[in-house]
Amino acid sequence: MHLLPTSLRYFLEVARTGSISEASERLHVATSAISRQIAKLEQDVGAPLFERQPRGMVLSEAGEILTAYARRSALEAEQVLADVHGVEALHRSTVKLASSEGFARDFLPAAITAFREKYPGARFRLNVTGPAAATRQVVDGTVDLAVTYSLGPEGGIKVEYSQQQQIYALMPDDHPLAYREYVELADLLEYPLALMDEGTTIRQLFDVCVALEGLNFEPALVSNYSGALQSFTQLRGGVTLVGPLTVRRRLGADRLAIVPIRNPELSRRSMQIQSMARRALPAAVRAFLAHLIEQIDDDPPR
Numbered sequence: 001m002h003l004l005p006t007s008l009r010y011f012l013e014v015a016r017t018g019s020i021s022e023a024s025e026r027l028h029v030a031t032s033a034i035s036r037q038i039a040k041l042e043q044d045v046g047a048p049l050f051e052r053q054p055r056g057m058v059l060s061e062a063g064e065i066l067t068a069y070a071r072r073s074a075l076e077a078e079q080v081l082a083d084v085h086g087v088e089a090l091h092r093s094t095v096k097l098a099s100s101e102g103f104a105r106d107f108l109p110a111a112i113t114a115f116r117e118k119y120p121g122a123r124f125r126l127n128v129t130g131p132a133a134a135t136r137q138v139v140d141g142t143v144d145l146a147v148t149y150s151l152g153p154e155g156g157i158k159v160e161y162s163q164q165q166q167i168y169a170l171m172p173d174d175h176p177l178a179y180r181e182y183v184e185l186a187d188l189l190e191y192p193l194a195l196m197d198e199g200t201t202i203r204q205l206f207d208v209c210v211a212l213e214g215l216n217f218e219p220a221l222v223s224n225y226s227g228a229l230q231s232f233t234q235l236r237g238g239v240t241l242v243g244p245l246t247v248r249r250r251l252g253a254d255r256l257a258i259v260p261i262r263n264p265e266l267s268r269r270s271m272q273i274q275s276m277a278r279r280a281l282p283a284a285v286r287a288f289l290a291h292l293i294e295q296i297d298d299d300p301p302r
Contacts (some may be wrong), residue, residue: 003077007037008070011049014038015067016140018056041066068156071141072279093284094123096143098134100200102226102246103147110249111295115288122284130199138274144285146274147292149201149243154274161273161293167202167266168258170233170242177239178257185213185263192220192238194229201269202241209265230256245271245296271296 004012013023014034024031042049049063059067099108104126112124127134127143134146139156146157149165169183177183177191195217196203210217221232229240230247234254244258251257273292275281281289 004070004074007041007044008073010034010037011041011066012070012074014050014057015059015063015070018058020057068139068277072276075141075276075279093282094125095145095285095288096125096127097145097147098127098129098137098143099147100131100134100149101128101224102243104128105227105246106249107245107295108147111292114295115291119284119287122288131201135274138276141276144275144281145289145292146272148272148274149269150272150274151201151204151269156277157274158277158279159272160275160289161296162270163296164267164270165243165245166260167205167241167269168244168260169239170230170247170256170258171239172234172237173251173255173257175237175239175257177259180259182260182262185209185215185261188239189215189217192232192236193217194221194223194232194238194240195219196226196229196241197222197224199224202243205266205268206241209263212265213263230254243271 010023010027010029010033013027014020017023017026020031020034020038023029023034027034038049045062045066047062048060049066050057051060097108108126112126116122125143127137129137131148131150134143134148135150135154135157137143138146145160150162169177169188171178171191175191177187180187195206198204198207220236220238221229223229226240226242226246230242232238233240234256241261242258247256247258273289275285275289
């Protein structure tokens with residue numbers, strides 16, 4: 001970070017906080033010094049970088065463009081310093097991840113464990129959040145990679161890997177629907193249904209589909225935690241909706257089964273691994289990215 005020009009470092013902090021005074025506290029630098037650097041940067045760029053509003057400093061269009069450049073530069077500066085100090089080696093690197101909650105239960109811990117068998121000193125930080133927030137953390141440089149679901153194109157990211165994933169019904173392996181080749185949404189009406197809340201891609205697609213089919217569901221349980229939904233399904237013989245990658249490791253042990261739901265709209269979302277657009281990824285991140293893709297491709301959904 002210290003390889004960045006002072007003006008860019010101050011600019012990034014004001015962009016993050018939306019306040020010169022808050023940036024001053026975080027950087028331990030006088031507000032007047034930050035204001036001078038911002039003014040100099042605006043003069044060099046030839047455009048205002050912020051709109052001064054009562055609620056704080058809001059990035060202008062030119063400021064948004066410069067922010068994307070400065071974030072990439074800051075991450076590359078970190079990597080240069082790591083190289084100089086000899087910590088580029090995979091066994092001493094930290095990979096920062098964000099993911100939606102389903103991937104954080106089994107898939108990512110298993111992938112991290114397998115990676116550390118080869119590089120035992122590799123370290124990880126995992127932020128578990130919603131799909132949109134995971135993508136934002138990639139865009140703003142908080143994390144190196146996001147593993148999440150997406151319903152469409154996102155700005156400011158590079159999609160390193162994408163796989164369209166059908167939505168399945170999850171149920172106990174002795175459930176009346178468990179032996180079917182596929183089910184219709186209407187087949188689920190007579191069973192207790194557990195659903196994710198409205199902020200998730202799986203729920204958004206479900207709501208669209210039931211509206212198109214004219215169905216009326218009254219879920220027995222709604223939660224933002226998929227683990228609660230799956231436990232309810234096990235205990236009560238109900239049904240919930242899942243992506244196969246998030247549950248495939250626990251099907252046998254938990255005596256669960258997944259059955260595809262026949263509706264083309266439910267195949268619109270894709271599982272993605274995302275990185276910051278135009279960023280050169282560090283070697284450790286590139287290695288873990290290749291490892292993740294290998295984990296997905298070597299064990300397709302069953």
